[in-house]
Amino acid sequence: MPQTLAPPDSAPAPAGPVAGRSPVPGAAPDPQLRELAARHGLEISGARPPLPEYTRRLWSRRHFIGSFATARLTALYTTARLGQLWQVMTPLFNAGVYYLIFGVLLHTNRGIANFIPFLCTGIFIFTFTQSTVLAGTRAVSGSLGLVRALHFPRACLPIAYTLIQLxxxxxxxxxxxxxxxxCGVPLTWHWLLMVPVLLLQSVFNTGLAMIMARIGARTTDTAQLMPFILRTWMYISGVFYNLSVFTQSAPQAIAVALNANPALIYIDLMRYALIDTVHAKSLPPHVWPLALGWAVLSGVVGYVFFWKAEEEYGRG
Structure with a gap:
């Protein structure tokens, strides 16, 4: 007689847990599966690699970062009739507006030689930091499609947006x-100092961009708050006036805090490089060590802070 097959629901239950599945939801993976994956070089998808390995992967994507930044910059002005001329016209318009308000109406130019170069330098250098922070805040949250579609070190995004601003x-x-x-300011060898100043400020800005990228990815309302914070930072950074006039009569603690302001540090160093009437004695104390210290601190802290949340970007 033909053998009768037992119905599916009467099949005996497996003696142990099904391969690849934990018997208890949320429990650790099967050690045998973990060993098998390690033997064949498999790893958890999207897992955060160790910091040295993460840095190696990030360096291998350096060409992607450059291409991404160039493409974004080109696309930024494609809908404007004047195109990339706005890269030149925007800071000029800003300088004109601020000169009208602070130079003509509020007379903050009193006692400042070469006020127009003084003002324009402050605006251009602070705008670099301001724009980088704003772009970094949206670096991850504004690129969720790319983050969820492709696997790459997420730090590529804030670095690329910093490169765009640079x-x-x-x-x-x-x-x-x-x-x-x-304006009649002569060309001197001090102009060569622009290179180290921009290098240090770029590292500082990159660290800030990575810090803000992680915060902005988790709290999207940060992008709405940052313009107010940055505007306050601009007013205490000596962009429109000589801050040393106020720090001379301020309490010691306030004077030290204002002179250690990184935005002021990079602005004053660039003014020292470009304008011959800005002398070394008018710079904040220990200005070069402070510029280097802020760059290293921001770069290292920002990089590690961003890397710590690598597994979280694009989820939820």
């Missing part, structure tokens, strides 16, 4: 140099 600043620095020369 490219824009390079265009602006050409305009700034022309303004300085037109």
């Amino acid at each position: 490219q824009q600043l390079v265009f602006s620095m050409g305009v700034l140099a022309a303004i300085v020369l037109i």
Whole structure:
């Protein structure tokens, strides 16, 4: 007689847990499966690698970072009729507005030689930091499609957005140099100091961008709050006036805090590089060590802070 098959629901239950499945939800994976995956070089998808390995992967994506930044910068002005001329015109319009308000109406130019180069330098350098922070805040939250579709070190995004702002600043620095020369300021060897100043500020800005990228990815309302914080930071950074006039009569603790302001540090160093009437004695105390310290602190803290949440970006 033909053998009768037992119905599916009468099949005996497996003696142990099904391979690849934990008997208790949320429990640790099967050790045998973990060993099997390690033997074949498999790893958890999207897991955060150790910091040295993460850095190696990030370096291998350096060409992607450059291409991404260039493409974003090109697309930024494609809908405007004047195109990339706005990279030059925007800082010029800002300088004109601020000169009208602070130079003509509020007379903050009193006692400041070469006020127009002084003002334009402050605006251009602070705008670099301001724009980088705003772009970094939206670096991850504004690129969720890319984050969820492709696997790459997420730090590529805030670094690329910092590079975009640096490219824009390079265009602006050409305009700034022309303004300085037109105003009668001579070309000196101090102009070479622009290179280390921009390098240190770029590292500082990159760290800030990574800090804000992680915060902005978790709390999207941060992007709405940052313009108010940055505007306050701008007013205490000596962009429109000589801050040393106020720190001389301020209490010691306040004077030290204002002079250690990183935005003020990089602005004053760039003014020292470009304007011959800005002398070393007018700079904040220990200005170069402070510039280096802020760059290293921001870069290292920002990088580690961002890496710590690598597994969280694009989820939820």
